[in-house]
Amino acid sequence: MKVVGNYLRDLAEPDYQVICVESGENVFDCVTNEQPDLIIIDICQGPICTLDVLVTLKTSETTHDIPVIILTGGGNTENKAEWLNLGATEYSVLTPFSPTVFKAKAATQLRIAKNITIK
Numbered sequence: 001m002k003v004v005g006n007y008l009r010d011l012a013e014p015d016y017q018v019i020c021v022e023s024g025e026n027v028f029d030c031v032t033n034e035q036p037d038l039i040i041i042d043i044c045q046g047p048i049c050t051l052d053v054l055v056t057l058k059t060s061e062t063t064h065d066i067p068v069i070i071l072t073g074g075g076n077t078e079n080k081a082e083w084l085n086l087g088a089t090e091y092s093v094l095t096p097f098s099p100t101v102f103k104a105k106a107a108t109q110l111r112i113a114k115n116i117t118i119k
Contacts, residue, residue: 008040011099012106024053031063038110043072051086058087067109 009018021030031039039057043050050070057063067089080091089109092102 008102011103015103016106024050027053028056028060028063031057031066032060035062036066037113038106039066039068040106041068041070043070051083054083054086054088065113067113069105069109 006020009020012018019030019034019036021027027039027041041050041053054068054070057066057068064087068087069090069092070083070088071092071094073094083091089112090105092105
């Protein structure tokens with residue numbers, strides 16, 4: 001969703017370089033070319049199933065180590081275990097949305113990926 005992507009980009013850009021991709025069809029090419037430190041996927045991303053995008057990212061030699069946060073706007077978390085078992089490192093419900101908590105989750109995943117401890 002473009003609105004969510006723009007909002008998250010504006011929220012994160014003071015601290016991080018952000019690249020927004022509007023559809024599932026473009027995610028893998030963008031990630032392969034840019035090699036980001038963290039991927040955030042909106043569960044309602046478009047015609048390609050977000051599960052397929054996650055599986056593709058996690059089974060590729062070039063992208064499988066990149067942490068992935070899954071975002072959902074609804075309160076339905078019944079599939080949370082499935083997402084996590086497929087390789088998502090975090091599953092976040094955006095309602096109610098807390099910018100502070102979201103940024104903390106993103107920072108935590110980046111620290112874990114880089115094996116950085118808080119002092």
